[in-house]
Amino acid sequence: MDPMQRFRKECTAFFDQLSPEGRSSLVFGDGQSDRPVLMLIGEAPGEQETLQGRPFVGKAGKNLTAFLEVVGLDRQDLYVSNVVKVRPTKRSASGGIVNRPPNREEKLLFTPWLMREIAIVRPDGLVTLGNVALQAFMEETVGNVHGKWQRTVVSPPEGEAFTLPLFPLYHPASVIYNRSLADIYQADLIALRDSLTAGLNLKNDT
Ligand code: URA
Numbered sequence: 001m002d003p004m005q006r007f008r009k010e011c012t013a014f015f016d017q018l019s020p021e022g023r024s025s026l027v028f029g030d031g032q033s034d035r036p037v038l039m040l041i042g043e044a045p046g047e048q049e050t051l052q053g054r055p056f057v058g059k060a061g062k063n064l065t066a067f068l069e070v071v072g073l074d075r076q077d078l079y080v081s082n083v084v085k086v087r088p089t090k091r092s093a094s095g096g097i098v099n100r101p102p103n104r105e106e107k108l109l110f111t112p113w114l115m116r117e118i119a120i121v122r123p124d125g126l127v128t129l130g131n132v133a134l135q136a137f138m139e140e141t142v143g144n145v146h147g148k149w150q151r152t153v154v155s156p157p158e159g160e161a162f163t164l165p166l167f168p169l170y171h172p173a174s175v176i177y178n179r180s181l182a183d184i185y186q187a188d189l190i191a192l193r194d195s196l197t198a199g200l201n202l203k204n205d206t
Contacts, residue, residue, distance in 0.1 A: 029081025039123035063172035130171025147188035
């Protein structure tokens with residue numbers, strides 16, 4: 001079994017054991033899982049992601065595609081994942097099941113798994129989408145650090161810690177609901193694209 005298969009198996013077993021209803025529907029990352037140039041990290045899967053078993057599909061997937069077009073990258077060349085790998089839900093006032101942001105406990109439980117996932121994928125750089133993903137790495141808000149390369153330490157529960165460059169972006173969904181962020185988001189994407197096309201050596205030159 002390769003390290004990614006083992007990771008998925010162990011992560012599934014861990015969360016199945018915690019889930020009172022039995023098996024949890026985990027949504028793992030997809031794309032290029034062997035040293036891609038970038039690993040994109042979102043918040044948590046929604047309904048479509050859970051149904052299709054892939055991150056960023058449906059409406060969120062359309063946003064991601066638009067994002068990738070600006071940056072000039074193909075989704076297949078990247079690895080795309082989330083901090084929390086199970087859909088956080090609540091009951092709406094009308095009794096339906098709707099998404100909610102992941103809570104503190106969920107974030108704490110999933111973060112070591114995310115670190116382990118990054119250690120397997122070994123991307124050249126990370127792109128966080130929104131505050132939940134950013135705060136898995138640093139006590140910052142996206143409003144303060146978006147669009148500028150940062151450096152973070154990735155500490156998997158086993159194995160050695162290592163550093164990676166990290167580019168914080170607003171979450172693509174927050175841009176839809178807040179048009180005033182759209183221009184900032186676009187400028188950040190262009191900055192990311194320029195740093196990639198300039199041949200920025202993500203490993204040494206950030
Ligand atoms: N879909 C995902 O997979 N992640 C998000 O953060 C939002 C939608």
